[in-house]
Amino acid sequence: MPAADTSASDSRPGRLSAWLMAEIWAWSLALQASWNPQRMQNLGLMAALAPWVRHRRLPLPNVRRVCRRHYEYFNTNPYLAGFVVGGLLRLEEENERAGGRLNRQVAVFRGSVARALASLGDQLIWLGLQPALLLAACGLAWLGRPWLGLALVGAFALGQLWLRWRGLAVGYRLGLDIVDMLSKPGWHRAIRGCQRASMLLAGTLAGAYLVALAKSPAAGGAAVAWSLGAGAACGYLLHRRLPGELVFLLGLPLALILASL
Amino acid sequence: MNAASVVGALGLAALGGPATQLLGMPWPTVGLLVALGALLSLDDTAWGQTWLGQPLPAGLLAGLVCGDPQAGVAVGLPFQLVTLGNLPVGQSFTGEKVSATIAGVGSAVLASPAPVALAGLGGEARGLTGWLLLGVCLLSLAGNKIVQLERGTHFAWMLEGHRTLWDGRVERFARLQMRCLLTTALRGAVMTAAALLLLAGFWLPLYQQLPDRATRACALLPLLAPPMAVAAVGDLLGWRHSWRWIASGLVAGLLLAWRW
Known part of the structure; x- marks a missing residue:
């Protein structure tokens, strides 16, 4: 049937x-x-x-x-x-x-x-x-x-x-x-x-994170500067359509240079 | 000593580390993690796509299996932010995040030299978390190649389906589809087991051998995750359209966090 x-x-x-x-x-x-x-x-x-x-x-x-x-x-x-x-x-x-x-x-x-x-x-x-x-x-x-x-x-x-x-x-x-x-x-x-909610949430998360970073005794202003500077560099790399994992890996040489200073 | 024996000795040494590490692991938990890897790999690319295979939920579930959900958050949360811009749209699929996340959490709980904490804002744990995240990212990128290979085999099976255009046996489509599903589940299980072996046997023990400068550099890496998420959203949706909304959110986040 x-x-x-x-x-x-x-x-x-x-x-x-x-x-x-x-x-x-x-x-x-x-x-x-x-x-x-x-x-x-x-x-x-x-x-x-x-x-x-x-x-x-x-x-x-x-x-x-x-x-x-x-x-x-x-x-x-x-x-x-x-x-x-x-x-x-x-x-x-x-x-x-x-x-x-x-x-x-x-x-x-x-x-x-x-x-x-x-x-x-x-x-x-x-x-x-x-x-x-x-x-x-x-x-x-x-x-x-x-x-x-x-x-x-x-x-x-x-x-x-x-x-x-x-x-x-x-x-x-x-x-x-x-x-x-x-x-x-x-x-x-x-x-x-949905897209506006994404943008708002991304901004809110970043704001809350930066304040927490600045307040943390183990992190402080230098960590905020690193986070912002390296974040901008990562943004440029993401714009080149590199996957996030690769961009994160490329952050290592930058971090090594900073750690040597 | 000839070259073959040197290679053999190196091979034995290479296998010996993870084998010893694995012998000390609770096997039922490893089995559950591998099964979770199979299920969530199916969910990620083949059946359902409920997003439970995304790093944060997958990390939490893996943490739950290992009895330490906080370790799941410690690995899953920053990795989620790092990969927020990876769109799983057809051909542009990048990264095999499921097995990498589960293995990351599993190794953090079962074989870590020190507790892995949320990639927070201070303490010793941040360096180890950064090192673990590096391994997870490497595994995810390597896994992408395997997913592409699997999709290549789908093409061969799809061609097999052409026979139905002549004999009209439509059940062949279901059979081929089932074959693809099983392959994905098998891939997820094998990759989770292999990733767990690599992270627990090689990657995490290596952390203790790192020079101070490298551990300090690793401690900086988790701090990249939140700015990367913002950069990914801005880039995906176009900075010209999104900067006002992101800036509004930023101000709101600053005020809320400052008062809190």
């Missing part, structure tokens, strides 16, 4: 059974597992779509067509991937009902929505939420409340699992209308909010 309803002749979606959706969701969490430099998340995407293909019991030529269509270059933000996967399931069902007339539309949808979500996700998650949340966790740890910091990360973990489940359901419900959802100004407000 197929898990999704195929009898409707209009474009209303069928219903994904909870079990099928859970299976797709679990595989979509592993979207990055097979990341490769050539086609990025294509194997991850097909692994997420595979339970749906199996449950639909499509004839072999249709299975081949679905696989060929989606086993191409694919890259999106993993946290927002549910929207693309859900939307693709909906469009594939509509395409099946339309006898394959929407092949091109499905492929264009996959590429463009994936790109849009990759860009939004990079801005919102990697450049906004991640630094803000980790700086907040660091601040809490610095204040002697590391468990609160861990709880904050735990809350994000649960929240993003829910978002990925919800994304799948919303994507499936909206289909092509995801484009309208992407154009809502709320995304950009959220990005601005």
Whole structure:
């Protein structure tokens, strides 16, 4: 028995059974597992779509067509991937009902929505939420409340699992209308909010740290000067796109010179 | 004495140090740390990506496993600040932070010559913390190469998936994906064990042999972490847009800390 309803002749979606959706969701969490430099998340995407293909019991030529269509270059933000996967399931069902007339539309949808979500996700998650949340966790740890910091990360973990489940359901419900959802100004407000929180938290942490350094009898003004001077040099190196670990290692010769004085 | 015997003697000496060190370690704890390394490596790059594999949470969890969460904060907090600017976006992924962090915390608790404290503002512990952080950074950078190698093998497995385009067996995708997940878990476990061995067997004992000047230099290194985090945020978000917000935060931080 197929898990999704195929009898409707209009474009209303069928219903994904909870079990099928859970299976797709679990595989979509592993979207990055097979990341490769050539086609990025294509194997991850097909692994997420595979339970749906199996449950639909499509004839072999249709299975081949679905696989060929989606086993191409694919890259999106993993946290927002549910929207693309859900939307693709909906469009594939509509395409099946339309006898394959929407092949091109499905492929264009996959590429463009994936790109849009990759860009939004990079801005919102990697450049906004991640630094803000980790700086907040660091601040809490610095204040002697590391468990609160861990709880904050735990809350994000649960929240993003829910978002990925919800994304799948919303994507499936909206289909092509995801484009309208992407154009809502709320995304950009959220990005601005998260990024400003990161900047504020970075500044607050630095201010509190400098005062603590100046007050410490074992550190004092010289340590503040070192911290500021070497920090500026590190900033320049980070701007050259060097990884943080390497910049930290490059601080050693500087520290050796200072220690010799 | 020929060259081969010299190399052999050096090899034995090299293996002897960590082997002796490892013999004295509590094996159940080492096993738990290795399992944690496997799980959090999966989380970091393959399944879930909940950020529990980031240095601070990973350090805390490793500290909890070893019975000393404060050591987890001592290693995890500065390392988190140092790597705040590393974006795990596809190809630009840099550093293998999970195994390096767990091994750093594990070695600090199980094999450190002195207690490692939060990279705070004074005391003897700062030099040792700086030295440990240097080792953690080196391991993280070395691990990046291994992650890239692993991703190269994903390409070969991805090509294997092309067979499904002909025979229509979609379960092959799940099998290949599972293979990738297992490889990541194995990589995490092996790298955590190797990193623990290196830090506990070589790196931390070396600290006692360092000249005074080097230990003083190491004591300065943890002080780099907070300015690096600020520099990373400013650079990621663009100084032109961010300096006002960072400056406002700085003033707020100065006032709060001064009053406190």
